[in-house]
Amino acid sequence: QRQLKQEFGFRTVEAAVRTKYSEKDFSDESMMLTGDLNVAIVEWIVQYRVSDPYQYLFKVRNPEDTFRAMNEAVMREIVGDRTVTEVLTIGRQEIETKVEAELQALAKQYELGLTIDQVVLQDVNPPNPVKPSWDAVNQAQQQRDRLINEARAEYNKVVPRAKGEAEQTVLQAQGYALDRVNRAQGDSTRFKAVYEAYRKAPDVTRRRMYLETMQRVLPLLGGKVFLDKDAKGLLPLLPLQNLTGAPAEERKAGGER
Secondary structure, eight states: OOEEEEEESOOEEEOSSSOEEOOSOOHHHHEEEOTTSOEEEEEEEEEEEESOHHHHHHTSSSHHHHHHHHHHHHHHHHHHTSOHHHHHTTTHHHHHHHHHHHHHHHHHHTTOOEEEEEEEEEEEEOOGGGHHHHHHHHHHHHHHHHHHHHHHHHHHHHHHHHHHHHHHHHHHHHHHHHHHHHHHHHHHHHHHHHHHHHHHOHHHHHHHHHHHHHHHHGGGGOOOOOOOTTOOSOOOOOOHHHHHHHHHHHHHHHHHO
């Protein structure tokens, strides 16, 4: 079955690499009123096949004219149920699908013997006198959408990061508080243990604390000389240079470390 084509709102004079179109005005076919009372110029193509030659030849008088009238009626009905924004932008595919379905239903009802293969919106534009204004409005809407998307992207980048940093700070503070509380409780427990030991044996505890303190302090004093207080008639030879120098060198080395 050979596929046929009907054009609405324009006519192709010569189909080639550079297709030539008729310069005649077909606005009576393409100019339509939308649901929000705006005007749109709708050009479309219908591709179809003769599936039943008997019906096509004998059931309907002037099947070509009838089919074109059906196309215009269906397209005007579908476009009239939508806003001009839907017709010019987001609703094109839906319009094509709806028109194809309704055309097929009417062709079956009228017994045209036709099978609709495809409906394609070739070109949809506002009328030429208002096209510059429409383009300006469309550009403004696109810029508005772009700014909104950029703001949402920045929000999605900044806000989760700020929430994460806030949660991290709270967790650090909670960890620091827990560490301070645990250390304070440990110090308190240790002090209580020392106090209990001191209360039970004061002399022993006092002696132990003295020895532990001296054990920590004496290594920090450097060289040490112990003399018997009862020694008499002895002239001790003391290596004073070594005694005085060793701690200083140790302190210097410690400072460099």
